[in-house]
Amino acid sequence: MPLKLSVIILNYNVRYFLELCLHSVEAATRLVDAEIIVVDNHSQDDSCEMVKALFPKVKLIENQENLGFSKGNNIGVAKAKGDYICILNPDTVVAEDAFRTLLKFAEAQNNFGSVGCRLIDGNGDFLPESKRNIPTPKVAINKIFGKTKGYYAAHLEAAAIGKVAVLVGAFMLLKRSVYQQVGGFDEDYFMYGEDIDLSYKITQAGLDNYYHGETVAIHFKGESTLKDKTYAKRFYGAMQIFYKKHFKRNLWFDTLVWFGIQLAKILQRRTSKTKLKFSKYAFVSDTENIKLKLKLKKPVSLVVMETPISKETQLVFDANVIPFKDIIAYFSDSEKNKNITFKILPKNANFILGSHSAKSRGEVITF
Template identity: 50%
Template sequence: MDLSIIILNYNAAAFLEQCLYSVLKAVNNIDAEVIVVDNDSTDHSVEMLQHNFPQVKLITNHENLGFSKGNNIGVQHAQGDYLCILNPDTVVGETVFDEVLAFAKANPQIAFTTTQLIDGTGTYLPESKRNVPTPQIARQKILGNDSKYYASHLQKDDNGEVEVLVGAMMVCKKLVFEELGGFDPMYFMYGEDIDLSYTALQHGYQNYYLGKLKVIHFKGESTVKDRKYLERFYGAMGLFYNKHFKKSKIEKALVDLALKGIIATKSIENESVVSTSNSYRVLVTNDNKLQIGLCDKVATYKQLSDLKWNSQTQFIWDTATLSFDEIINFMAGNISSQYTYRFLNFKRNLIIGSDSSSSRGEVKELILD
């Protein structure tokens, strides 16, 4: 088997459903398996999986084991020569696995490969490519200076070597993942991708960013930006620093103090989605019989570039008739606009989407006309 796609889920049923639909379309030409590890979700994730995706291998944990342990369990069950670690709140295009897998096979010196990530508005996510957070870079990050934290030597659409990838989408050879020891379980959430990327560099491998390929990562759906989030995010930076760069008790104390200070003072993001109630809604579909009452207009994908849209337009993608490559390309190509986007699921009973990478996405149940 060529590829095992491992998706760790926790209470993201609606977004996971959309993710799996896109993933299964993207592995049509690949000998692949899809593994979902559920970290004791309390929503209907497990029931949704069993009912809608019987072809997916489901592993259920009886407690929330965190990102590292959960993904490591998935890898233990994987049969593929290559792995893709993928978040449940992502959407992939039909060709992305073909291209990433071909690149990985042709470049055995590469440990981990990723793509450009964009959020639910089509905006580039800079954490797609990062530098190793050395003590100096980590301290600047803690103080709010991100200039050295992100890998600015590459433009967002470039391809090239980077030091650190993001765990939302990373592809590697299974034997390399196992050689490096997998994700370090001391990280519950955040930091494990930095740690594993850095470990790969220490073992003489390279990591690579394919900026011409794009994957949607709604991002906010996986995380509520509360105090626990801040403690885990900045605490993970402390764990990484202590593991790889600890030099003295005094310096460690200064870093720990800075981390506690940022957790105590950093503002908390609102987890509610940005309201788009005044948007002009356009249903984009290739089904000329489909109608949705909340939409103001229906258009085909080909008509999008021919018609004029105001800045408050919200496009609702009919994923049952459109390709995800088309959707992703449109979103990434129109970031200068103020468009918003929603995804009509393949069963056409839910609309999901997000207008902020730092807040919960919107899930709306739909009654068709």
């Protein structure tokens, strides 16, 4: 008998972020007839062992090589039984009501193709790629040289709900029948561009993609992939694949893509990593003993959600007692999160983690 939802999480070497993600997804599927499928692309860390030990109900698929984003997700969807599927990154955190809200929204639409939500990064900043336009050659060329006008869907505010052309593959919910109808992710793409291609195929099939800005999730962007010259090469290579498939071949565009990749390499070398500055930790928890368990080199205080937080503080949320929805809401509150940074302590975990830059790995502190 079909389930309501299958959550597909493709993992590659992000064991700690995956653990946090799975805790949030388990909480979000508690009241939904759902299954969770983790497809591991031959991680070299102990991701698979962790899933088996801590999440025995999760269906784990262990690939024997890194098959890329498209093929890895297609393998997961082939095993899915849900009427709906949600493609989800392993470095995300979802609220307890996220899936119920989006499923209810999807079922209320007459011409539903897919829906995404408002994504924020590890600093609580809105990620504009949550809603995008089809990158025509002109728009893509501007994007290569740092001009994003026309690339993002500016007709909708971050907290709005409405139709958009392109969603991001970090969080994308759609009917499994629609995914199959349009052929799923195109396996010509190894990484990047697959979500643009899938979104475009859905609209070409006459269906609508929606952005639901009232539903918010954290995407620790920069953890699954780093922004370096390899990223630039793969991203703009993906754009070339997209245009060859859906638009006329443009030699001028190909030339500018090459220059864009070279420029990205130069800018990457010139970009210095900003060191995170904070002088103390503040734990949002109701457990006084939490301070005794932590071996941190800075002062640690215990606070509640309503406590005013001073500058240069790293706020650590105890997910054993604080709902994910409350954590996400605090992250996204720009009035509260000025001049502070965040980490999360997952349920029953011996580590805290966070990510404060889209260009560098997130930080995991074990104790």
